[in-house]
Amino acid sequence: METYPPIEPYETGMMDVGDGHQIYWETSGNPQGTPVLMLHGGPGSGTTPGGRRNWDPERYLIVQMDQRNCGRSTPLASDPRVSLATNTTHHLLADIEQLRELLGVDRWVVWGGSWGCTLALAYAETHPERVRALVLVAVTMTRRSDVHWLYHETGRYLPEQWARFRGGVPTPEQDGDLVAAYNRLLNESDDHDAQREAARRWCDWEDAAVSLEPGWAPSPRYADAGFRLQFARIVAHYFHHGAWLEEGQILRDASRLAGIPGVMLHGQLDIGSPVDVPWALAQAWPHAELHVIAESGHRGNQRMTEMILEAGRRFADTP
Numbered sequence: 001m002e003t004y005p006p007i008e009p010y011e012t013g014m015m016d017v018g019d020g021h022q023i024y025w026e027t028s029g030n031p032q033g034t035p036v037l038m039l040h041g042g043p044g045s046g047t048t049p050g051g052r053r054n055w056d057p058e059r060y061l062i063v064q065m066d067q068r069n070c071g072r073s074t075p076l077a078s079d080p081r082v083s084l085a086t087n088t089t090h091h092l093l094a095d096i097e098q099l100r101e102l103l104g105v106d107r108w109v110v111w112g113g114s115w116g117c118t119l120a121l122a123y124a125e126t127h128p129e130r131v132r133a134l135v136l137v138a139v140t141m142t143r144r145s146d147v148h149w150l151y152h153e154t155g156r157y158l159p160e161q162w163a164r165f166r167g168g169v170p171t172p173e174q175d176g177d178l179v180a181a182y183n184r185l186l187n188e189s190d191d192h193d194a195q196r197e198a199a200r201r202w203c204d205w206e207d208a209a210v211s212l213e214p215g216w217a218p219s220p221r222y223a224d225a226g227f228r229l230q231f232a233r234i235v236a237h238y239f240h241h242g243a244w245l246e247e248g249q250i251l252r253d254a255s256r257l258a259g260i261p262g263v264m265l266h267g268q269l270d271i272g273s274p275v276d277v278p279w280a281l282a283q284a285w286p287h288a289e290l291h292v293i294a295e296s297g298h299r300g301n302q303r304m305t306e307m308i309l310e311a312g313r314r315f316a317d318t319p
Helices: 049-054 089-103 115-126 144-151 159-166 178-187 192-208 225-240 276-284 302-315
Strands: 011-018 021-029 034-039 060-065 108-113 131-137 262-267 288-293
Touching: 011 089, 021 089, 034 089, 034 115, 034 302, 049 060, 049 302, 060 089, 089 115, 108 115, 115 131, 131 302, 144 178, 159 192, 178 192, 178 225, 192 225, 262 276, 262 302, 276 288, 288 302
Parallel strands: 034 060, 034 108, 108 131, 131 262, 262 288
Antiparallel strands: 011 021, 021 060
């Protein structure tokens, strides 16, 4: 099963959301089609053109946006002088609603990948009346326990790489909270050289955490020093603060997803975000289907893409 042919947006814009932020958005596909909102991962990764190819351009109005301080939104976190104080989950939820109103969308299918799953779930639990269906890939809930697992316990599978990551913070903090320590280096330091080095080590660990997956190759985006700083600053900022969600909030409030159909796709080999994360959510969300893909990890594979396409065909007609 092949993805759809490449397409270009038919409309783009910059949305002023206040606090000096301009949010980049774009629409492609059929203006009269079923709206689908794509929420990228990271946080801080930005949108990619390839994501459009998972949705039938004749049946979907495909909406993409770059979340605050990344991609083509401004100001960019790659500038170490840019404050992230007005970049939180609650700001992003407000941005999504503002974009929905700007585009005249009543209800949409919402797709999320990795961090985008947490954002999609938080949005659906806050505005369930605006969500037709959810398609979630590499499912996350961004609990503090999940963050600790990724930046501490996953190191048990990759001790050499994790030792290098741990070695990037001052010695007294090595056995403490590494995310808090990196957040101080990336977002509370005036030493730009130290920031850039912390960003390099952070992204090296992000790459290592998926390196055991079939077909892995180093991510080319981490070769860009600007992207590394943007990405590491935003991720550390969000994860240090537990995404500004109460611990276990998304699972606790899963009853608010009642009536919203969902498909969750997760790789069995995803060591950074173990499969018990979507499994727990599936127990609390009766209208969701969980598909665990045995040969896939966090980055996905051909089978995962096929299942995204299947969900797209199914939800195009969701009333």
